[in-house]
Amino acid sequence: MSSPDTADPYVQDGPYAWFRLAISILLSTIGGAGMWVVVIVLPDVQADFGVDRAGASLPYTATMAGFAIGNYILGRFVDRYGIVPPVIASAIFLAAGFSLAAISRNVLLFTLAQGVLIGLGTAATFGPLVADISHWFLKRRGLAVACAASGNYLAGVLWPSFIQWNLETSDWRETYLVIGIICLVTMVPLALILRRKPPESALAAGPSALAFGSQSTGLSPTALQALLVIAGLSCCVAMSMPQVHIVAYCVDLGYGIAPGADMIALMTGMGVVSRLISGVLADRIGGIRTLLIGSVLQCAALFLYIPFNGLASLYLVSLIFGLSQGGIVPSYAVIVREYLPAREAGRRVGLVMMSTILGMALGGWLSGLIYDLTGSYQAAFMNGIAWNFLNMAIMVFILFRGRPRVAVS
Structure with a gap:
């Protein structure tokens, strides 16, 4: 006879935990687009807005600032509401940010779209996802956390190739719109798969040292x-x-x-x-x-x-x-x-x-x-x-x- 732990697929390190990890990696890879797109299109953005290299680099700086702050702010939401609301918000932020950036007529508006919307949207798919998956593993927590964090790097491997391919047939503005649509239509359904709450034992609340x-x-x-x-x-x-x-x-x-x-x-x-x-x-x-x-x-x-x-x-x-x-x-x-x-x-x-x-x-x-x-x-x-x-x-x-x-x- 199997024990309750082995019979329950939703325990830590169980089958559902590994399935959840796979979804988290996919979300991180999709949402990670926000960190890499602006780097690839930088020369086109510079030429379009007629600014110098420093001015064209400012949107990347703003993106990293939003990304940094978002990891902390959205991490607090994960503690209170779980991972689903932050990831859905991330999809909406990314879609809105890429759309606003695509119709920007000056580098200032483009920078605000990158920093406020795209930077914050990307953040939910890094630290918050890593924190969430850590609750689902005990024996293999280190490996699970590392896998979830690898989505950020996988985004750097996959997205630049897609962007370069898309730029061959369209301009950077259309590319931004396409990426915004991809984020919205893929991330929201994937986020809903993660609705199950972590096992109560993973949170170990109480007055003791546990x-x-x-x-x-x-x-x-x-x-x-x-x-x-x-x-x-x-x-x-x-x-x-x-x-x-x-x-x-x-x-x-x-x-x-x-x-x-x-x-x-x-x-x-x-x-x-x-x-x-x-x-x-x-x-x-x-x-x-x-x-x-x-x-x-x-x-x-x-x-x-x-x-x-x-x-x-x-x-x-x-x-x-x-x-x-x-x-x-x-x-x-x-x-x-x-x-x-x-x-x-x-x-x-x-x-x-x-x-x-x-x-x-x-x-x-x-x-x-x-x-x-x-x-x-x-x-x-x-x-x-x-x-x-x-x-x-x-x-x-x-x-x-x-x-x-x-x-x-």
Whole structure:
């Protein structure tokens, strides 16, 4: 006779949990369009609106700002109302944002559409989805979180090809309208599939220590959250140096734009592999140790960029960098579930995800500023390494304070 747990398909790690994960990955891949479309159409937007490169880059900055803030705001909605309302709102925001951007007659309106509507809409398909899926897994939580977070990278692999194909037969405005329609007609039905609430055991509410994760640091939830926010900011300041500036770096070295673009694709593809490997690893050794391994490897890869600047060497180092950094960000969601209250997972995961996105934005700007001041990217790499050391120090501090939590009856 089967036990109640094995007979019930809706328990943690059960068949429904894996089906729900597949839907979450699909949603994340579709909704992730908001992060990549504006990058692909940037030259066409610049020519259409008659602005300089800085002005044409502003919509991307606004998108990332909306994406960052949305991870926290919509994460709070997930804690209260579940994942379905935020994802349906995301579909509506994306459809409205792409439509408004498509009919914009100036870059200001286009930027507002990107930041307020598309940025917020994209956010629901990252941190909030990751937080939701974490409730449905226990034994394989690390792998599940990593898979859900990989949708963001899969979007970077699939959407640019679709956009380039569509631009061959239409302009960027029609492409935006098509993407808006795709988001609306696919995401709403997919969101409704996720209406089932997590098992009550996954939320573990109550006055005992079981209201929190399985690990404790002796720090207050607020103090630990603050440390994770600083860690998320610092690791992504370091991460942004190659991701944001590798194309410009290749141009400076005389290799041109194409190799730099290929290196970004290589980083993204290896990032998916890294996230899956890190997910399996997190299930075995925990989120802190997994993140620390990724952070150490990322730091080593950043060091390798300094002496090795041949074309073949840069491809190899970019491959190593992608394999090292991809699993870092999803590990924060695992850490939140290990150390902090389950019922607050949405807002707490969203807050850390927001810090990582802001770290990418800050790091990209800092690297450019350092380059302008020094005329070289060598100092910018060293700046990234310094921020990486800060991340590692915080992770080591939390690791050595960690201990199993004892339930209070």
